[in-house]
Every structure is written in structure tokens, then in C-alpha cells.
Amino acid sequence: MAQPHETTSRKPPGLRLFRGAKALRNYQTLVLVLTFLAYTCFHMTRKITSIVKSELDPQTRVGSAWGRLHTRNTLNVGWYPFNTSDGSALLGEIDVAFLAVYSLGMFFAGHLGDRMDLRIVLTIGMIGTAIFTALFGAGYWLNIHSFYYFLVFQMISGLFQSSGWPSVVAVVGNWFGKSKRGLIMGIWNAHTSIGNISGSLLAAALLKYGWGWSFAIPSFIMALVGLVVFFFLPVSPEVMEIEIDDGEINSDKDTAKEPLLEPGQEVKHKAIGFLEAWRIPGVAPFALCLFFSKLVAYTFLYWLPFYISHTPIGNEYLSDAMAGSLSTIFDVGGVLGGVLAGHISDRLNARAITAASFMYCAIPALFLYRTYGSMSMTWNICLMFITGMFVNGPYALITTAVSADLGTHSSLNGNSRALATVTAIIDGTGSVGAAIGPLLTGYISTESWSAVFTMLMAAALLAGLLLTHLVCAELKGKLSSSVRKCVATCSDEV
Numbered sequence: 319m320a321q322p323h324e325t326t327s328r329k330p331p332g333l334r335l336f337r338g339a340k341a342l343r344n345y346q347t348l349v350l351v352l353t354f355l356a357y358t359c360f361h362m363t364r365k366i367t368s369i370v371k372s373e374l375d376p377q378t379r380v381g382s383a384w385g386r387l388h389t390r391n392t393l394n395v396g397w398y399p400f401n402t403s404d405g406s407a408l409l410g411e412i413d414v415a416f417l418a419v420y421s422l423g424m425f426f427a428g429h430l431g432d433r434m435d436l437r438i439v440l441t442i443g444m445i446g447t448a449i450f451t452a453l454f455g456a457g458y459w460l461n462i463h464s465f466y467y468f469l470v471f472q473m474i475s476g477l478f479q480s481s482g483w484p485s486v487v488a489v490v491g492n493w494f495g496k497s498k499r500g501l502i503m504g505i506w507n508a509h510t511s512i513g514n515i516s517g518s519l520l521a522a523a524l525l526k527y528g529w530g531w532s533f534a535i536p537s538f539i540m541a542l543v544g545l546v547v548f549f550f551l552p553v554s555p556e557v558m559e560i561e562i563d564d565g566e567i568n569s570d571k572d573t574a575k576e577p578l579l580e581p582g583q584e585v586k587h588k589a590i591g592f593l594e595a596w597r598i599p600g601v602a603p604f605a606l607c608l609f610f611s612k613l614v615a616y617t618f619l620y621w622l623p624f625y626i627s628h629t630p631i632g633n634e635y636l637s638d639a640m641a642g643s644l645s646t647i648f649d650v651g652g653v654l655g656g657v658l659a660g661h662i663s664d665r666l667n668a669r670a671i672t673a674a675s676f677m678y679c680a681i682p683a684l685f686l687y688r689t690y691g692s693m694s695m696t697w698n699i700c701l702m703f704i705t706g707m708f709v710n711g712p713y714a715l716i717t718t719a720v721s722a723d724l725g726t727h728s729s730l731n732g733n734s735r736a737l738a739t740v741t742a743i744i745d746g747t748g749s750v751g752a753a754i755g756p757l758l759t760g761y762i763s764t765e766s767w768s769a770v771f772t773m774l775m776a777a778a779l780l781a782g783l784l785l786t787h788l789v790c791a792e793l794k795g796k797l798s799s800s801v802r803k804c805v806a807t808c809s810d811e812v
Contacts, residue, residue: 328435328557332549342560345552349493352551353486354509356440359540360482361513362520363451366532367413367472368620368645369521372627372638373397373529375405397529398463406624408465410760413620415469416476417753421746423480428742431484436553436738440489443481444544448537450475455533483717483745488738491722492554503718504660510714511649511656511706514619518649522642595739600724603784604670604716608748610781611677611713614684614774616752618648618709621759625767632694647699651706656714658707668796669720670788673712677782680708681775688771712781717745751777 374397395401400408431439454471462468494502521532552558596602627641636644655676663672687701721741755777762769 328437328553330437330548330550330552333552333558342555345555345558345560346493348550349489349552350506352547353490354506355543356444356547356551357482357486358509358513358516359444359536359543360447360479361510362517362536363447363475363533363540364479365514365517365619366451366455366521366536367409367416368623369518369525369638369642370529370532371409371620371624372641373525374400375409376401376638397458399465406764407760410757412469412472413760414753414757416472416479417616417749417756418476419473420476420480421749421753423477424484424742424746424749426742427481428484428739428746431481431488431738431742436485436489437548437551439481440485440551441544441548443478443485444540444547446478447475447482448541448544450478451540452534452537455530455537458528458530458533480746480749484738484742487718487721487741489551489553494722501657501661501664503722504657504714507656507660507714507718508653511652511710514649514652515646518623518642518646522639525639525642595743598724598740600720600788601740601743603788604673604720604724605744605747607673607677607781607784608713608716608744609751610777610784611673611709611716611751612748613751613755613777614680614709614781615713617755617759617770617774618706620756621763621770622648625763626698629692629767631692631698644698644702647702648706649710651703652710652714655707655709655711656718659711659715660719663715663719668792669715669723670785670792673715673720674782674785674789676708676711676715677778677785680705680712680778683708684771684775684778688768709778713748717741717748721745 376396396405399405402408427439427443450471454468454475456462457467490503490506517536520536524531524535622645623638623642626644627636627638629635659672659676663669666672683701683705687698687705691698691701721744724740724744755774758773759770762773
């Protein structure tokens with residue numbers, strides 16, 4: 319327990335007035351709501367560029383289903399330099415620059431998050447993201463056509479964005495134990511899809527007023543939520559001077575059932591180092607799995623509206639706004655996928671088996687969406703929903719419940735100050751894949767969208783294969799547990 323003056327100095331200003339409030343459930347609810355809103359805003363602002371892409375680069379919708387011609391659209395000239403023949407490549411480079419800085423910043427953000435007040439780190443990240451996202455959109459009113467203007471501001475925005483995920487996962491991990499963590503975090507992780515949906519709908523609705531507004535309004539909303547986080551987010555029970563029994567945070571489990579992801583006892587320790595975190599059993603395979611999982615998910619995040627607007631559905635092309643709205647079906651499926659993955663992994667007590675199974679199921683889903691998604695609107699919606707469910711399910715599971723589990727792994731000997739660092743390593747590694755996917759898509763799509771989907775299916779396969787060792791370990795643990803139960807039952811009968 320921290321000293322009184324230290325604890326008070328870290329209490330949110332808006333909660334210092336409620337000194338008598340000690341109800342654990344009230345604080346847990348507040349934490350879930352505020353972190354949900356915070357990361358919804360991060361994804362809302364992150365989604366904007368995918369909606370505005372077709373406005374900046376309005377290529378004529380001509381060509382076969384296997385590719386498209388890069389010709390100037392005389393009815394909508396777009397925005398220089400993105401309306402040129404290499405406009406898609408330039409937009410892809412902006413995406414990869416954003417995600418490269420984001421993934422690099424993630425490692426530092428996790429390191430800082432385990433050593434600083436997470437509320438301050440999160441607030442700075444939100445306000446900074448809002449400012450530089452708005453400055454990107456300001457290029458519309460300032461009539462700026464320099465590629466490097468947009469590149470630099472998007473990179474700085476990525477740096478501030480990197481503080482978000484390690485912070486919110488660490489805060490939630492401080493307040494919730496492993497019991498039903500997969501289900502709780504699966505539902506909570508809906509903020510990713512809700513943010514994508516709200517960002518898509520809001521940005522698409524504002525396009526008619528000028529693409530700059532698609533950046534300005536979401537940025538303003540994010541800044542407001544950032545202030546609410548600063549004034550009201552309780553970082554941990556210790557900060558709020560709440561005494562919690564071990565049973566309230568950590569549930570007792572049969573260690574034989576959880577050979578890799580068993581949390582330790584909560585005690586005070588120094589924050590662990592970067593290399594030490596990498597050596598935690600399970601961190602490396604899950605981080606590499608997320609590399610390929612996010613490669614698939616973020617290719618859809620940044621390119622799905624563009625793909626829809628440039629691919630005929632039922633022999634008709636959709637408007638940019640309609641394509642942006644339709645792409646939200648992928649995220650609706652992602653909400654269900656995240657909840658299902660979390661619930662199934664809790665019931666089976668097997669994170670790796672669940673994540674690998676979803677990734678393998680994503681392969682036929684991707685193939686069917688590419689092959690039959692253009693037949694009709696109904697087919698497109700159904701297959702997009704299924705694809706979103708299988709693609710986002712393991713992504714949501716690994717970045718939430720798995721990260722929290724590994725951040726309290728038994729090999730840490732009770733050191734609870736590893737959550738932000740472990741989360742940053744896993745999601746930071748995944749974000750490298752998230753950067754590579756959209757970049758490759760920007761180049762490959764100019765030749766063939768079928769080649770893009772082949773790349774995504776290969777990535778999904780590799781993601782599943784990388785968990786093979788953990789899957790085998792979980793199966794072995796379950797088999798050993800079943801054998802012991804059978805032996806015990808037979809002994810009782812005798």
C-alpha cells in the first residue's frame with residue numbers, strides 16, 4: 319500500500335471529493351466505461367483515413383474484377399498528390415509510416431506505463447492524437463498538397479496513439495482477475511469495433527462537407543473524452559486506497575489445466591525489463607501470432623472501404639460514403655468474434671487452442687468473401703460479417719485476455735508490474751505486421767485484389783501455426799488432467 323500522500327497525489331482530481339466511496343464494483347464499472355470510451359476514440363480517429371482514401375484518390379472504377387485501371391476521374395479530381403497514378407502507393411506509405419511509428423512507440427509506452435501514472439500517460443496520448451489528427455485534416459482548409467505534411471503529422475499521431483493500448487489493458491488488468499477475464503475483456507474489447515464503426519459512419523457522413531471535417535470532428539470528441547479520463551479514471555485499487563482480498567482479483571485454478579498462463583500472487587515488485595518480459599513463457603509465440611493476425615485485421619481496417627468502392631457488387635459500384643458505411647459490417651462481426659473467443663477460451667480454459675482455431679477458420683472465410691462477396695449485397699454482407707468474426711476474434715483475445723494473463727504469469731513470482739510492458743511487446747509486435755499488411759496491399763492491389771487475399775490467407779495460416787507448441791501444451795495438460803480424474807474416480811469406486 320502506498321503512503322497516503324503518495325496515493326492522494328495520484329488520485330484522479332474528479333474522485334478526490336469522494337473519499338468515502340470504497341465500493342469495488344462501482345470503481346470497476348467506472349474503469350470499464352472510461353477505458354472503453356478512451357480506446358473507442360483511438361480507433362475512431364484511426365479509421366478516418368480508410369474512409370477518406372477514396373475521396374483523396376478517386377480512381378475511375380473501370381477494369382475487371384481482378385484489378386483496376388489507374389485513370390484520372392474527371393468528375394472528382396481528388397486531392398494532389400494522392401490523385402496521381404501512384405496515389406494508392408502513397409496512401410499505403412502513409413499507413414505504414416503511421417503504424418511503424420505506432421509499433422515502435424508501443425514498446426516505449428509500455429515501459430513508461432509500468433513506471434508512471436497510467437492516467438497521465440493515457441491522457442497525453444489522447445490529447446496528442448486529437449491535435450495531430452486534426453492537423454492532418456487541416457490540410458483541407460489550408461490547401462496543402464505536400465505529401466510530407468500529411469506523412470509527418472500522421473507519424474506523430476501514431477506516436478501518441480501508441481500510448482493507448484498498454485495503458486488501458488494495464489488499468490483493466492489492475493482491477494480484474496483471471497476469473498472470466500476472457501469473457502469480460504472480450505465484451506470490453508468491442509471498443510475496437512465500435513470505434514471503427516463510429517469512425518466510419520461519422521467520417522462518411524462528414525465527407526459531403528469536405529474531407530477535412532472527417533478529421534476535425536472526431537478529434538474534438540477524442541479531446542473531450544481525454545479530459546474526462548484525466549479527471550475520473552482510477553488507475554488501481556491501491557491508488558483509491560481499497561483493500562482487496564486475493565480471491566477478489568485472482569481466482570484459484572487447477573495449475574494442471576493452465577501450464578502456460580497461470581497468474582501469480584499480487585505483491586509489490588519493481589517493473590520488469592524489456593528482455594525479461596520477452597522471456598516470459600508464451601509471450602514470443604503469441605506476439606508473433608499477433609504479427610500475422612493484425613496484418614490481416616489492419617489490411618481490412620485501412621483498405622476495406624476502398625476495396626468495396628472499387629469492386630462491383632451485383633454489377634454496381636457503391637459511392638464512397640456507402641462503401642464506408644457498408645464496411646462497418648466487418649466490425650460488427652468482429653464484436654461477436656471477440657466475445658465468442660473470450661467466452662470459449664474461458665470455458666475451455668485454453669487461450670491458444672481458441673486463437674489458433676479462429677485463425678484457421680478465417681482462411682476459408684477470406685476465400686469465400688473474395689470469391690462470392692461480389693455476387694450480391696446480401697452475399698457481401700453475410701460473408702463480410704463471418705470474415706470479421708473469425709479475423710477479429712483471435713486479435714481481440716490475444717491483445718486483451720492473453721496479454722493480461724501473461725502480464726501476471728507465475729514465472730514473475732508475483733510481480734504484478736509487468737502488465738503494460740507485456741501488453742506493449744505483444745501488441746507492438748503485432749503492429750509491425752499491421753504496418754506491413756496495408757503497405758503491401760497498396761502495391762499488390764494495383765495488379766490484383768485476388769493476390770491481396772492470397773497474402774491474407776497465408777498470414778492467417780502462419781498465425782495459427784505459430785501457436786502449435788502452445789496448443790500441444792494445452793492439449794497435453796487437459797489430457798493429463800482427464801487421466802488423473804479418471805484414476806481418482808476409479809480409486810473411489812474401488
